[in-house]
Amino acid sequence: MQVASWLPRVELPFAALSRPELLQPLVEPEPAAAVPQVVAEAVPAYEPPRAEAAVVAPTPRPKIEVPRPQPQGRMAKVEAAAVDAETPVAPPTPVAPPRFALQLLRAGACAVLVELPTGEPLQGRDPAYLLLKDLLRAAGLPDSPQLIGEPVRWPLLARGQIDQGPDAALEFVQSFVGARLEEQEPCSCLWLVGLPAIRFAGEADADAYNRELQVEGLGAAWALPGLELLMDEPERKRELWQAMRRVRQRWLAAT
Template identity: 75%
Template sequence: MIAELRRRAYLSAMQVASWLPRVELPFAAPSRPELLQPAEPDVPVAVEPVAAPVSEAASPSRPEPRAERPKIEVPRPGITARSVKVDAVDEVAPPVVTKPVVAPPPRFALQLLRAGDCALLVELPTGEPLQGRDPAYLLLKDLLRAAGLPDSPQLVGEPVRWPLLARGSMDQGPQVALDYVQSFIAARLEEQPPCSCLWLVGLPAIRFAGDADAEAYNREMQIDELGAAWALPGLELLMDEPERKAELWQAMRRVRQRWLAGP
């Protein structure tokens, strides 16, 4: 019995919960069958262990297996269980702030002319005023003669070049350009005798004076505060694509009655 108690003391000091001798030990208690079964993998247990009965724990004849320590979750400072458990449904993504898309300022140059009872807003492809020997200016003179108007138009004001400012934060987008060109034409026409029709020669003139596009070529339109207008392809486009002239002459026969009849 003394040898058995000593072995138990040695095993407890070495933290050995169960063991199996190779030979039968004198005065040793018989081994329990459950100790001969292979050990199961450790599974964390979050519940309090159940204490063994007093009679079984106090019995010196049976070796008592070492109780497994329960794992205790220690809360960290400043973190609660409610804050740790996050529901994916409750997560709200921060709002995406999109910057407004600012259209780049258009680039064009327009010249306002006067020929008889008509005013002409002509696109300047190079940005410079038309010269007497320019092919584009010679074509414009042919158009005026075919329309029954003086072939030496007079300049009205300075050319309108857009954008107005090379730098700065002022809005110079398409809508601002449209308002500016229409206001410029209205102010210049008030200084002139009444005109029967406003020619819009070139896509920039049609877009930023008539608020239309290329589908308005050779058509008449009515513009608020500017009156009747006629949209024509640009002089450069007519020279590059001569086949457009046939449709232009046909449209001119219909429109020319407006200014030939007088204001």
């Protein structure tokens, strides 16, 4: 009958135990050809490796500098001091010595420190000396002043390492005039005629023209424009005469 196996519908008494796998329902196996087909669909077809493309490096982005905040307060001062300490200090620029020539005179109760326009002592026929004589007569003083010492010419030396700047010139002129005046009778007023005389004896400037000054160590002084300036600009004489009317009482009272 071609029966491979059979199972009883009921349990037979005193029968041998049946094998468990025979009791499970038969499952028909899937066809073997389906597995390769599924695997073929899941796995892509083989392709030969291609030549690697040249790798292009990315272009670097420009670096952006972010300004750092400057230190403030005490730290800023400390850093600034550190920078100043490291910075080399340049030597001071030498100042050219001033150039002038002065002559000290005595006219009655006044001493006159006058700028020499040519650097040489005033002569009797010089226009500058004639103008000075006119000023002395208008002031009520003798018009033939006496020389006191030699002219002061600055700089003292043509060469050398001695300081001959403005400060040295100021100290020298004041010392020279003070020493010469101590050898004379006391004077009521010191005339400072010309900008060099005003600057290096009276410690003033052109703003002091026609004004009275009080110079330490030299006493009362009167500042006048230079003789050449008065000849080049005659309009200055009017202001000079007006100032003289006020100042002349100082030495007229002493005579």
